[in-house]
Amino acid sequence: MAQMELNLDAFLASSQQNHEDGINLPAIVTVASLSGVDGFSLSYDGRSSSLSEKTLELIIASAMDIRFALRIAPRAELFQLALSLPVKQVTFSAANIFESYGNDLETFVPQLKEAGKLVSFHLDPELPLLKKAYRLQADLVELNGKHFTENRNPAGQMEAQEQLALMAKTAEKNGIGVAIKGGVGYQNVVPLINIEAVENVVAGQAIFNRAVFVGLETAIRDFKSQVL
16 A cells, blocks of 8 residues: 655745745644645755745654655755754655766765665656666665656556556565655546555645645545545
């Protein structure tokens, strides 16, 4: 049974774009925790004036014992922050991540694992990328699901689903956990969780959009009802 991870980026973006003091991310995390989410994730680049390290710490603390994944690029200052924060998982996400940050990752990953944190990489579902994550001893990979979720051609969608399934099975055989992120919503989550090796689906924008109309608690429970 796949777990549901709530990505908070859409909630943060709305707060930043609309300058809404009413969007309180620690409060959202508390409500979501009580509504049954299995994990949280949030992207942090250290450059936004509207998301300070202090606010980030409050958001993480609000998750209590629920798994929290900090999504960062493999930059030294962000790595040090991730190392110091009480997050259970660090997900590295960046364009051409292994080519651009290979040497840094070889240094960062062992330190994070020594600190007891899970290490994940956000990747397109391609075998060469999966091999590089394996060589770096990744605990998990987060496969980009947009090739499936944004494909409107039935044949193309089926091909994308088969590729996700192949990569997920390959990762599982090599001891790597599998999550899928990217356009995951109410209408497309079932085929993704039917991929046996998928342990976690990451949804954010779809939950935010529905919560505007029905409230966050209902939006989460509606999504969870499909994941169960």
